[in-house]
Amino acid sequence: MSFEWPWQYNFPPFFTLQPNVDTRQKQLAAWCSLVLSYCRHRKLYTLDVLEAQESPVFNNKKIERKLSVEAIQVVFEELRKKGNLEWLDKNKSRCLIMWRRPEEWGKLIYQWVSKNGMVNSVFTLYELANGDDTEKEEFHGLEDWMLLRSLQALQTDGKAEIITMDDGKGVKFF
């Protein structure tokens, strides 16, 4: 399934950081949603800034425009403020992209658990993310760190409890 680019993607000014404040706000909002939807589509959970420059998201070869490093940083900062991005290092070279926030994942997982009547059962993390049963679910293939955070969110809500077992972690749903 190919990715559907938004109309801004082919609009050259999209790749220039606009000086007019109002225009810039709209521009950044469009960028944020583009980055998130692209990452969701490709199931990307981490981004490397230098690599990102060459990625099709920030580099539209067809109209020969690319977003400058400074502008990319601005977009990432905007995502961070919204809670969709977390820097992995002080130099801001790698980051976690949360096109869905942990709470949202947690909700999805819990919905599946309760729909299948598996409340009160125990799962290993591996089962949840990579098991055959969950193959059709959106959270299938979820990276460990995100899975853990989502379960932690559920835990805070009192809907789950993370257990440490012999060969890893597991979770019990209530």
Added chain:
Amino acid sequence: MVVCEKNVLLLLFAKRKMDRFMWTNGLLEMNETLVIQQRGVRLYDGEDKAKLDVGGVVLSTHRLLWRDQKNHECCICIPLSQVIFFEEQAAGIGKSAKIVIHLHPAPENKEPGPYQHSKYSYIKLSFKEHGQIEFYRRLTEEMTQKRWENTPVSQPIPTGTGPKAGRTRAVGIVGIERKLEEKRKETDKNISEAFEDLSKLMEKAKEMVELSRSIANKIKDKQGDITEDETIRFKSYLLSMGIANPVTRETHGSGTQYHIQLAKQLGDMLQAPLEERGGMMALTEVYCLVNRARGMELLSPEDLVNACKIFESLKLPLRLRVFDSGVMVVQLQSHSEEEMIASALDNVSDKGSLTAEEFAKLLGLSVLLAKERLLLAEKMGHLCRDDSVEGLRFYPNLF
């Protein structure tokens, strides 16, 4: 031996002497450096051969010395400061080349020398063994640099105080000659000074401005003596030169008569050009246009700005406007900014996108003004920009 000789000289040559010379031991003082020496030189007192034998002449930074070749203890010198000027005399048949050196009269407190009096005011050095070209060159150098002025030697050498001292004691044709020569040199020096170094010219220009300022102030003080007419004329000369005259501003307040008149004149003059150019002109364009039309009595930039500033208060149909970037324009009052921006948006939408240059061409505006208009439209949110290696383009704001 030395004393003997001295007495002999004094006795024999009481009348015709080179009286500026002093006896010296021939040793150089501290701070005094040897420049050049030449043997085979005979001294002449004016046109007459000095009754000294052939010797060697030595040029130092401070003095001209001559030493007898046969009798080394016979050495005389003269300070370079005594030299007024010198020239070459070409060799002839049977005659060696010479350097003629004109001197100041001997001062009262001069030390004893080989001659007491001399009727001549110049001496000659005759170069029997050549060497005059180099010697002349070095002498010129030393006389230009005047190094003896910077590092005075301990021995008290009576120094000439310059052309002025010479002038007061000069008599006869020689004196007149000397005066003319000094004047010529002075003029020459001034001219070469002024042209040699442009910064010096600037200083002189500053002096001129100071001078005219002081005259203006004097006029202010003596208001009664000079007629009103003349004062105004003088002030207008100063203004047309571009010299701000504080007098006028104080006496008439801001918005002086001159500026008011000027503003009215500009109001008439600029109507047609402004309409041709779509109602707006950069101030620099106005400046060029106005001064070209005037021919004489040009406007200074300051005057133009001051006149433009009072358009509004005089209810003239023109306005001076300053953009964010600092660009100043004169525009017709009837010129509406909203209209301009709306039309700009139409133009850009029509063509999809425009650069400042393309827009300027389209409207017949200067590129500077075209850019200002596009920037204004962007500020209003009607346009957005595309900045790439291809340049700066403006698009309709679709965000």
